[in-house]
Amino acid sequence: xxxxxxxxxxxxxxxxxxxxxxxxxxxxxxxxxxxxxxxxxxxxxxxxxxxxxxxxxxxxxxxxxxxxxxxxxxxxxxxxxxxxxxxxxxxxxxxxxxxxxxxxxxxxxxxxxxxxxxxxxxxxxxxxxxxxxxxxxxxxxxxxxxxxxxxxxxxxxxxxxxxxxxxxxx
Amino acid sequence: xxxxxxxxxxxxxxxxxxxxxxxxxxxxxxxxxxxxxxxxxxxxxxxxxxxxxxxxxxxxxxxxxxxxxxxxxxxxxxxxxxxxxxxxxxxxxxxxxxxxxxxxxxxxxxxxxxxxxxxxxxxxxxxxxxxxxxxxxxxxxxxxxxxxxxxxxxxxxxxxxxxxxxxxxxxxxxxxxxxxxxxxxxxxxxxxxxxxxxxxxxxxxxxxxxxxxxxxxxxxxxxxxxxxxxxxxxxxxxxxxxxxxxxxxxxxxxxxxxxxxxxxxxxxxxxxxxxxxxxx
Numbered sequence: 001x002x003x004x005x006x007x008x009x010x011x012x013x014x015x016x017x018x019x020x021x022x023x024x025x026x027x028x029x030x031x032x033x034x035x036x037x038x039x040x041x042x043x044x045x046x047x048x049x050x051x052x053x054x055x056x057x058x059x060x061x062x063x064x065x066x067x068x069x070x071x072x073x074x075x076x077x078x079x080x081x082x083x084x085x086x087x088x089x090x091x092x093x094x095x096x097x098x099x100x101x102x103x104x105x106x107x108x109x110x111x112x113x114x115x116x117x118x119x120x121x122x123x124x125x126x127x128x129x130x131x132x133x134x135x136x137x138x139x140x141x142x143x144x145x146x147x148x149x150x151x152x153x154x155x156x157x158x159x160x161x162x163x164x165x166x167x168x169x170x
Numbered sequence: 171x172x173x174x175x176x177x178x179x180x181x182x183x184x185x186x187x188x189x190x191x192x193x194x195x196x197x198x199x200x201x202x203x204x205x206x207x208x209x210x211x212x213x214x215x216x217x218x219x220x221x222x223x224x225x226x227x228x229x230x231x232x233x234x235x236x237x238x239x240x241x242x243x244x245x246x247x248x249x250x251x252x253x254x255x256x257x258x259x260x261x262x263x264x265x266x267x268x269x270x271x272x273x274x275x276x277x278x279x280x281x282x283x284x285x286x287x288x289x290x291x292x293x294x295x296x297x298x299x300x301x302x303x304x305x306x307x308x309x310x311x312x313x314x315x316x317x318x319x320x321x322x323x324x325x326x327x328x329x330x331x332x333x334x335x336x337x338x339x340x341x342x343x344x345x346x347x348x349x350x351x352x353x354x355x356x357x358x359x360x361x362x363x364x365x366x367x368x369x370x371x372x373x374x375x376x377x378x379x380x381x382x383x384x385x386x387x388x389x390x391x392x393x394x395x396x397x398x399x400x401x402x403x404x405x406x407x408x409x410x411x412x413x414x415x416x417x418x419x420x421x422x423x424x425x426x427x428x429x430x431x432x433x434x435x436x437x438x439x440x441x442x443x444x445x446x447x448x449x450x
Contacts, residue, residue, distance in 0.1 A: 015222075017298055018295070018296070018298050019222060019223075019226050019296075020226075021298065022296045022297065022298055023226060023296070028300055046180060047180035047181070047183070047184045048179075048180045048183060051180075051183065051184045051187050052183060052187055054187075055187040055188075055190065055191050058191075059191070059194060059211075060211065060215065063208050063211050063212050063215060064212070064215045064216075064219055064295055064306060065295040065296070065297070065298060065304075065306060066298075066302070066304065067302050067304040067332070067333075067340065067342070068195070068198060068199065069194045069195055069198040069208070070191065070194070070195040070198075071302070073191055073194075073195075074191065074195070077187065077188065077191060081184070113299065113301045113302075114301065116301070117301045117302065117347065117348070117368065120348045121348050122301070122346075122347035122348045122368060123347045123348075123365055123366070123367045123368065123378070124347060124367065124368040124369075125367055125368070125369050126369070130368070134300055
C-alpha cells in the first residue's frame with residue numbers, strides 16, 4: 001500500500017511538472033514537484049530508495065521530454081543526495097529543514113540548467129531578471145511545495161513502519 | 171563478539187547509480203541519432219506520451235469550451251481564426267507573386283517553392299521550464315524523419331529536428347535561445363539572422379534580429395520575416411514572424427525584436443518537411 005502511494009505520488013509529480021504546469025503556462029515560475037517529493041523522501045529514508053528512483057525516473061524523463069540525458073536526472077540525483085544528508089539528524093516532524101533543502105536543491109537545478117544553456121551557446125537577456133523573476137520564485141515555491149507534502153503526508157511519513165516497509169531495497 | 175558493521179549497501183547503490191548516469195550522459199552527449207538504450211526506452215515511452223497528450227488535449231479542449239460559451243467569445247474565436255487564415259493567404263500570395271517575378275527574370279528556373287513531402291506528427295512532449303524549448307513529436311526514422319529537417323505548422327516555422335528515434339523525434343523550437351535562423355525581410359529582401367533568446371523579464375516567445383546590413387536598415391514594425399533558405403536547413407519562404415520593435419542605436423547589436431507567428435504554447439499537429447522546398 002505504501003509502495004503504491006509512493007508510486008502514485010511520483011506519477012502525480014511527473015504529471016504536474018511535465019503536463020499540467022506547461023499546459024497551464026506556468027513553466028516560467030512553477031515549483032518542481034519531483035524535487036519536492038524526492039527531497040521529502042530522502043530526508044526521511046536516506047539514500048535508498050530516493051537515489052535509484054531519482055536516476056531511473058530522471059533518465060526516463062530526459063528521453064521522453066528533454067534535450068539531453070542528464071537534464072532531469074542529474075538535478076534529481078543531486079536533490080536526493082542533498083536530502084539524504086539530513087537523514088536521521090532531526091525530528092521527523094520537522095518541516096523547515098526539508099523545505100529549505102528542497103528550495104536549495106531547486107536552486108541548484110536552476111543553476112545547473114542555466115550553465116548547460118550557456119555552454120550550449122544560448123543567448124539570454126537580463127541575468128538579474130532571470131534570477132529574480134524565475135530562479136528565486138521557482139526555488140521558493142519548490143520549498144513551499146515540499147513543506148506542503150510534509151504536512152499532507154505527515155502521519156504517513158511519521159510511521160516508522162514506512163522505513164521497515166522499504167527496507168527490502170537496502 | 172562481532173560489531174555491527176555500517177551498512178554500505180546504500181553507498182554502493184548510489185555510486186552505481188552515479189556511474190550509470192555518468193555513462194549515459196557521456197554516451198548521449200552530442201549524438202543526433204538515439205542509441206539503442208535511448209531508442210528502446212523512447213519507443214516504449216512514445217505511446218504512453220501520445221496517450222497522455224491526447225487525454226490532456228481532450229480535457230483542455232473540454233475546459234476551454236466550458237468557459238468559452240458566450241456568443242461573443244465564440245464569434246471572437248471564429249473571427250480570429252478567419253483573420254489568421256487570411257493573413258497567411260496574403261503572405262503566401264505576396265511571396266508567390268514575388269517568386270513569380272524572380273522566376274520570370276531568371277529564365278530556366280522553373281521549379282516553384284513548396285513543400286513536396288512531409289510527415290504530420292503530434293506533439294507528445296512539451297518543454298518543462300524556461301531554459302530549453304524542445305518538443306517531442308510522435309514520428310521518427312521509421313516515417314522518414316531525419317536530423318535537421320525543418321518543422322512547420324499552419325502559422326509558420328516551428329523549429330528543426332535535433333534527435334531521432336524510431337518512432338519519435340525531438341524538435342528544437344526557433345524561439346530556443348540556442349537556435350539561429352537565416353531570414354529575409356519580405357518587403358526589402360534584406361537577409362539577416364533571427365535568434366531565439368532566453369528573456370526572463372518579458373515575453374518568452376520574443377526573438378532578436380541580428381546582422382542586418384548597416385546601410386539597409388529601413389525596417390518598420392510590422393515587417394514580415396520569412397526564411398531566406400541560406401544554410402540549407404530551412405526552405406525559403408516560410409513565415410517566421412513580424413517585427414515588433416526596431417532598434418535604432420548603433421551600439422546595440424540587436425537590429426529589431428520579432429514576434430514569432432507561431433503560438434508555441436498551443437502546438438498540437440505539426441508537419442515535418444522531409445523533402446521539397448527550394449533547399450529541401
